[in-house]
Each structure stands twice: as structure tokens, then as C-alpha cells.
Amino acid sequence: MPLKESEAIILRTYPLREADLLVTFFSRVEGKVHAVARSAKKSKRRFSGALEPLTYVRAYYEDRERRELARLDSCDVLNSPLAREVTYSRAVALAHVAELLDELLPDREANDAAFRLSLSVLEELKEPPFWMPITYFELWMTRLMGYLPDLSECIVCGRELNGRPAFFHALTDGLLCPDDKRLASSEISAESRTLAAQMLRAPAENFASSGWTKSRAADLRKFLLQTLQRHIEKKLVTAGMLEKMG
Ligand SMILES: [Zn+2]
Structure with a gap:
């Protein structure tokens, strides 16, 4: 399936198995999407700091045949709430x-x-x-x-x-x-x-x-x-x- 690209706001992550994360994000193109981010806990290059809730990102993801969860390939940070002090x-x-x-x-x-x-x-x-x-x-x-x-x-x-x-x-x-x-x-x-x-x-x-x-x-x-x-x-x-x- 083709890789999709959309601006998105990260809403929530949840540990799945091993180093994987279940990520819920609000994409501009098709609304709320649930996806698996493989090895997200290990891969600093693909997801570095991008999966904190309310990070504004450009997300790259793909749907998988007969699977409910999409696959989140990578995210580029456009704006992070962590750029400011989090009291x-x-x-x-x-x-x-x-x-x-x-x-x-x-x-x-x-x-x-x-x-x-x-x-x-x-x-x-x-x-x-x-x-x-x-x-x-x-x-x-x-x-x-x-x-x-x-x-x-x-x-x-x-x-x-x-x-x-x-x-x-x-x-x-x-x-x-x-x-x-x-x-x-x-x-x-x-x-x-x-x-x-x-x-x-x-x-x-x-x-x-x-x-x-x-x-x-x-x-x-x-x-x-x-x-x-x-x-x-x-x-x-x-x-x-x-x-x-x-
Ligand atoms: Zn009345």
C-alpha cells in the first residue's frame, strides 16, 4: 500500500509489545488514525521526540491489508510542546x-x-x-x-x-x-x-x-x-x- 503523508497532532501512545508503540494521531487528511510504530522505543532516528502527546508533526504512514491498525513509518516534528517549559x-x-x-x-x-x-x-x-x-x-x-x-x-x-x-x-x-x-x-x-x-x-x-x-x-x-x-x-x-x- 502507498505511503501516506499528512500533517498530524499526536494524541496518545501506548506500549504494545517489545519496542513497539500504539500511536493515536489526529491527521489533517483523514482524521483520527490508530497506528503501530515499530521499534519506536528504540528508533531515535525515525521518531526522536515526535511522539509526545500534542506534538505537531508531518506523519508518514500506510494502511495494511485486512489490518485495523495502520503502520506509522516516521514523523518529522513541526512544532513540539516540549520546546517550552512543561509545568x-x-x-x-x-x-x-x-x-x-x-x-x-x-x-x-x-x-x-x-x-x-x-x-x-x-x-x-x-x-x-x-x-x-x-x-x-x-x-x-x-x-x-x-x-x-x-x-x-x-x-x-x-x-x-x-x-x-x-x-x-x-x-x-x-x-x-x-x-x-x-x-x-x-x-x-x-x-x-x-x-x-x-x-x-x-x-x-x-x-x-x-x-x-x-x-x-x-x-x-x-x-x-x-x-x-x-x-x-x-x-x-x-x-x-x-x-x-x-
Ligand atoms: Zn423556560
């Missing part, structure tokens, strides 16, 4: 982006918007604080996967929420007005809803990261993670790590 909070932020891509993207389905989003958010994940790019990425991935409801109206009665308090609930898809909110609903502030609307209209680079504290838009992130986790029907490992992050 604990930066590692958590990067792991969160990798986990969302890995859990949300279907196999072998190109998604250029998600690819461009990932590259732009990685650019913003260089210096702390990381809450702006994390929020931006969660919001846009929710939108791109088709899970984001209209944030301007109550999902039950359809009334406009603008200028009124709005609520969300772990078992409900959209936002709720005060009359329709359920027991144990959380409130999402008007400020966070306005921010979400702005983020859906402008690139990440338009939003300043500095000065963002963890509390800013925390209600929006809680709503987005609840929405995503309900759709994938599992708890995100990095969601708990983010909660503990300062």
Missing part, C-alpha cells in the same frame, strides 16, 4: 486538549475546523494562565461536534434568556429559565454567556489570556464538560485534574 498546570492543560480530541473525534473522518482549532489553541497554551485557551477549546469542540445548544433561549419553553438568569442541569441538554430549572441546577452567569457568544465569533488570539483566573467562566466550563461527558457517556480523566489545578 504541572501546562501538562494538565495539554493533556485535556489531547483527551478531548481522542474521545470526541470519530476514527478516519477528516475535520479541518477541529484541526485548525487545535493548532490555534496550542499556540495559546504556551504561557500561563491557561484558562482562556481551555475555555475556548472546550466551547469550540462542543460546537464542532454538534453538541452545543442555543445559549440564548430556554430549552423547555423557548423564551429568550438574554437579561435573565439561566441554569443548567447534568441531565438536560440546553439552558433553562428560572421557571423551568430543575432541582440541583447550576446557574450560568450572563457574563459567561456573553463571553461564549464572543468566542464563537472570533479567533482565540483575539482573547487575552493574562489576568484570567480559574473562577472566570468556570460556570461555562462546567456546563460544557457536563454536555460533553453526557454525549460520550463517560467521565473525562482530565476534568478532575483541572478541578484541582490552581
